[in-house]
Amino acid sequence: MNAITDFEVKAADGGPASLDTWRGKVLLIVNTASKCGFTPQYEGLEALHRKFGGQGFEVLAFPCNQFGAQEPGDAAEIANFCTLTYDVTFPVFAKVDVNGPNADPLFDRLKSDAPGLLGSKAIKWNFTKFLVNRGGEVVARYAPTTKPEDIESDITKLL
Known part of the structure; x- marks a missing residue:
């Protein structure tokens, strides 16, 4: 079975992005939304990213509009929101579906595993x-x- 880092996804600009860039790192992959009750978690995700980034840890965010249409913006609006509101420095990729027939293959694999x-x-x-x-x-x-x-203690164990 292939590693998660063998997947190719879409960058925020719609172009291809290989997760191979993060091979050998501990990853926290999250489906995100800008207008959700859980959106303040961006702050905690950024804190983890800053705390452990130098030790081989990375947060990878994938915006999704499948839940209550809580991620209605385009890539530029999402990036702007993440940067201006939460000072996010970890990668935010293109909007994806995580469920259903159009689910991104990465999320099909994550859900299966x-x-x-x-x-x-x-x-x-x-x-x-x-x-x-x-x-x-x-x-x-x-x-x-x-x-x-x-999740911090689980991350620490893997680092």
């Missing part, structure tokens, strides 16, 4: 988080209600 409660594959809401080890294997899935700071 780390099912939710009772084996559910579907992502229930924005800010579902997937922790990936240095070998590109998904090791944990966290609910939207799990605050980024509550």
Whole structure:
């Protein structure tokens, strides 16, 4: 089975982006939204990114508009919001679907490797988080209600 870092995704500008760029790093992959009750988690995600970035950790954000249409903007609006509101410095990719027939293959793989409660594959809401080890294997899935700071000890173990 391929590592998560073997996937190609779309950059915010719509061009191709290879996750190989982050091979050998611990990753926290998150589906995000700018107008969600969990949006303030951007602050915690950025704090993790700044704290552990120099140790081989990276947050990768994938905006998604599938939950309550809470990510209506285009790539420029999303980037602007993330930068101006939360001073986000980690990568924010192109908007994706995480469920359904048009789900991005990366998220199909994440859901398959780390099912939710009772084996559910579907992502229930924005800010579902997937922790990936240095070998590109998904090791944990966290609910939207799990605050980024509550994942810190799991990240530390993988670093």
